[in-house]
Amino acid sequence: MIECAGKLSNGLYIRAITLYDDRVSFEVYASRLFDADELRTLQLHDSVGTEYERIDPDQVIEGQASILFRPALPSGANLQLSQPGWGLRSIVL
Numbered sequence: 001m002i003e004c005a006g007k008l009s010n011g012l013y014i015r016a017i018t019l020y021d022d023r024v025s026f027e028v029y030a031s032r033l034f035d036a037d038e039l040r041t042l043q044l045h046d047s048v049g050t051e052y053e054r055i056d057p058d059q060v061i062e063g064q065a066s067i068l069f070r071p072a073l074p075s076g077a078n079l080q081l082s083q084p085g086w087g088l089r090s091i092v093l
Contacts, residue, residue: 009083015064017079023055023070026081033062044069047078 002017012034016027024044036058044052055068073079 008081019073022072023068024052024073024079026067026069028061028065028067030061030063030065033060035060039067041083042067043082045080045082046073048074050074050077 002019004014004016006014008014008028011030011032013029013031014026015029018025018027039054039059039061040057042054044054046052050071050073052069052071055070059065059067061067
């Protein structure tokens with residue numbers, strides 16, 4: 001788990017990034033309701049071109065939540081979580 005803190009967008013804050021063998025999890029806090037349409041444009045990219053799929057794309061979040069993508073992040077790759085208007089980049093993991 002990589003603990004972090006920061007604002008991703010209006011009302012959405014990152015708490016941690018957890019790397020599993022089969023997925024990447026972004027632990028977030030949503031200070032307001034985020035419906036599926038607002039989260040649908042959320043994308044994960046990495047420096048080696050892996051194609052990620054969001055798990056549960058119809059998810060609605062408010063309060064503490066996890067936003068999940070699969071597959072796992074390849075070793076040594078940088079990741080970028082983004083939506084139109086903002087982006088979060090990592091260092092090499």
